[in-house]
Amino acid sequence: MALRRLSIGGNLDFDLTQEQQLFADTTRRFLADESDLAAVRELAESDVGFDAAWWQRAAELGWISLMVDESAGGLGLGSQGILYVGVVAEEVGRALAPGPLLPCSVVAATLSRSGNASQRSEVLPALVAGEATASWCFAEGGRSWSADAVQLEAKREGSSYRLRGVKAPVEAAGQAQHLLVSARCDGELTQFLVPADAEGVTIEALEGLDLARRFARVRFDDVQADEDSLVGSPGSAEQDIEQQLQLALAISCSESAGAVARVFDFTLEWVFDRYSFGRPLASYQALKHRFADMKTYLEGCHASVSAALHAMADGSAEAAMLVRVAKAFVGERAPAIVQECVQMHGGIGVTWEHDIHLYLRRVASNRVTFGEPREHRASIAGRLGI
């Protein structure tokens, strides 16, 4: 019997311009050549989540320049840059590539938008070139991933500030040179960019579910931050934080959608090749129907992510709602589809040897970071005026 697959997990976005498609192809080729799952497994054994030289080669492809102004060394794509970021994140998800794409993108976009002259001329170019990396210190332990939950205190002392509080989990803080910190100054949201080696900063490595991603707890014990370390003016960070959150959600959802698409593809291949009772698994209706459901929700993941990215690219007022819809949907469905794919594999699916758990680790981790689906549904209900 000649079995042929008609369609694979597909592209995230059917609206890509030729230029964007080209960029996607380059990214995919780079990841195919320069990152494989064996390397990811090796990183699992090491303390660092990524190889700095590798990251620099990735940055040379422009990954961190996409959301940065031309004047600060970026590509100057304006709001359209997010569509390219989506492409990179999707490919990173497909390849399960390591690297601080999310925190560096968030910090770079923020500095490009609100950074002062020295942040833009000294820090940003190094981030863009991949010579330095940055982390976004936002969440505070068990509290929710929202601006409301930020409590780290920034106490004014003359013209400088003293930061006191704990941030966790912070992605890639162990290797970062710069930390973007959200804080409360006189009760108002304020952001600072401080060196990771500043006095009073302690970075404690955490163990993580995702083998290629390192989280840390970052303690700020009376860290001195002068005026030059402010990002934007004191008390005015609310807008910036919302933008950061949207970008982070867009990246993590794109990444999850890419990861699920890849898992769906190789699982579909597997059921064509695996026989039971003299027939390929793919011929059993009970399983075919589950693939139909997975395909439907996978298309839903792609659709919601691409709608969110385009709303952001268009500067639409709906973007805030649509990224949360994407997170509520993808956060729920991505791990569910991958778990279903584990089932399709049988026993081999729950072994360390098989790669599927690497993907499950990524999408499960992405489900939690930047807010569980339920947290976003609460925010959606509020936005609906209930």
Next chain:
Amino acid sequence: MVMESLDAFRQRARDWLAGNLPRLPADAQPWNGMRVGTDEARRAKELQALLFEAGFAGLCFPKEYGGQGLAPEYQRAFGEEAQSYEMPLLFNTPTFTIIAPTILDLGTEAQKRRHLPAMIRGEELWVQFMSEPSGGSDLAGAITSAKFDGDNYLLNGSKIWSSYAAFSDYAICLARTDWDAVKHQGLTMFIVKIHQPGVEVNQIRQSDGGAEFCQEFFDDVPIPLENVLGKVNDGWTSAQRLLFHERSASGGASPYAVGVSGRRRDTVEDLVRLARARERSDDSHVRDLIAEIHVLQTVQAQTIERVTKGIASQGLPPTSGAVPRLFGSLNGVRRSDVTFEIAGTESIAWERADSPSTVGNDYIFRQAWSLGGGSVEMQRNIISERVLGMPREAAADRGIPFKEVRRNAPSK
């Protein structure tokens, strides 16, 4: 003549609607095609005739067939303006969005001139005679027969589950014209006048108490040759066209619809209203449920858009239309559960003076979402076999004359 700009058109539509059509009450339920009877059919025809007289009917149909020949964005604009007005939504499915485009694709010039303007004027409501008592999923297994007697085809047998047939005018009907051919090659699609001698139409009482769908019995009903839609014995091709339009229309994307889809089902306004009426809108569980439905509705609409683009750009096979359909069916079921849960006790016990709980009865009829227009199992077969290319189910009816195929007995 210069084409009227979209803005000017929108303004003209807005003014006309305000002056000529009744507004819906603020708490009007979204249209779901249920609880429709003779009065609703009469009213829909009146409204459609009003639209026609004002030049707002058949916006995207060609002018030579009674339409306005406008681009889809005009229809969309009109739909948006008309959302809060009473509209003849009964004409949408299947008349305008499924049957009319099928006739546009396959009809003879005479069929198009005879029927399309009549639909657009609000004179003809159409239905589908596809399913039969012996089976609906296996559409090509139809056993209603049409035999040529030299002048006409004579139709015998029975169709069932045909929505709105009792108060509609015409049907398109799939019947077997060659019993010696293999299953898919002995079918023909016909245009059938519903109310005529030899056709008995019985309304079927549904589990929700309504009676939208019907069963028909045919006794030597004469169908003239000119009422063949498509080619004789090539009715399966005609049926595929019909199913294509049915899939494309799901989600309100058809340019032939009247109104976007009126009070849209893709909002959660009615759930919010229900939660407030039951004083449960502060309950975090209820808020979570409503947000969940909002997420599903939004992603469903986004999936329709994505799949439409994917098919157009050949990134997805045309059969992918089954993806948003399956999504829609599953959402319909989930929404029904959520509505029932939010409604609470009032949906199972109510004052004698009040009208029966629609929420409760909608829940009883829930699986209709997973059956009507092709069951979810059929959508799943299409997606797995014809989108993902997984092996087809074994079938015992391939390659043999249809008369030798084992099948269910016809009903009496």
